[in-house]
Amino acid sequence: MSIADNLRQVQRDIADCAAQCGRSASDVRLLAVSKTKPLADLESAYAAGQRLFGENYVQEAVEKYQALSHLSDIEWHFIGPIQSNKSRQIAETMDWVHTIDREKIARRLSEQRPTELPPLNVLIQVNISGETSKSGIELSDLEGVVALVKSLPNLSLRGLMAIPAPQTDMALQREVYAPLQQAFLTLQKNDPMVDTLSIGMSGDLAAAIASGSTMVRVGTAIFGARQYT
Template sequence: MSADITQDESVDIKANLAQVSRQIASLIQQHQRVTDSVRLLAVSKTKPLAALEAAYHAGQRAFGENYVQEAVDKCQALAHLSGIEWHFIGPIQSNKSRLIAETMHWVHSVDREKIALRLNDQRPVGLPPLNVCIQVNISGEESKSGVALSQLDAMVTFIARLPNLRLRGLMAIPAPQANHMAQCAVYAPLQQAFIELSKSDSMIDTLSIGMSGDLSAAIQSGSTMVRVGTAIFGERDYSAKA
């Protein structure tokens, strides 16, 4: 990861954050949601530390990372930034679960009992429970991670027994859809499942859906946390990935 960005790039990040925040606020109003009911997760994978610092100094606190070692390195390098919050949103390999359990505040991509158990057992003593979301495969794609909606209740019950995890909600990354109506249709069963879960447990308050291409549909469908990267930081350079 490159260590530096230009002053102009820093200014651009601040302006981009403001623009994305305005867009979210406008969609909240358009879809008659409660003001400030949707959090912005800045997806910072492959981006240099200086870009994250620029976003932090512009007021952003929650950052999402997809690659374990990159996430850990950034967490350690930016530990001096008070209130910064690290969300792991990528696939989890068993041999990397300890690093995630030791450093992250949130994990959005819990999709197997084995991973949930490892994160629970590897969460260090003295740290608060790890906030987790269950990733749900709502498009039925074999190539996508996530539990089927039919398996959700069993996964919820399993996680509820793990003292070092705190179930906060659901996450999904659906297949691209042709239009807004189709996006909402795909999200509808997940939204209903989230509503039912949140009725039974007051700690379940997070529906992590929505990216740049489907922000409007996600917010209409009850999203409480949207994941935006390129619109804030610019195009990603995967050659720079740690």
């Protein structure tokens, strides 16, 4: 199957999952995780209508941003961990950052965002499974991080992101997501700009959409198996 065929299938899956829980497919945006994929694959996805692309590695993200700069309506999302010495490159090129979990990084991104660009859209990453190997804040620390991000002039807080521990049972997946969903809804009540809950990948798409996801991150189902270089 082609990348265009794969995209259509993923979009059908999203629509089916949304319908099953009484939501509209238009409420869930698809982020194509394009890390390690060649430019030709991104161009194929773009030609098929995809506009949101997610990258994990700074140098690769910047190279793709530059190579595809003629496609001005691409929305670039950085979804990987951020080293402080790479923050400027992210601030200068990306439209969204999903992985805010430290004050130092948030401040640097705001300070380094070029003034001619709109504020950088950011999500606070929450470690909902308590995994020491994963980044993210504890939900108990969310209020303070929200206040920090809102105080920074060149960042725009749009919501929350999480990567839970792998779990195959849908009921357990939803159980893990429940506190995050509630935190997101509370955040939304207090801030009309908050509109994005970035949860859900191929393995937990249905549970994430049933738990209020507004953005799902899908890579392999669109582009095929990951390529390592």
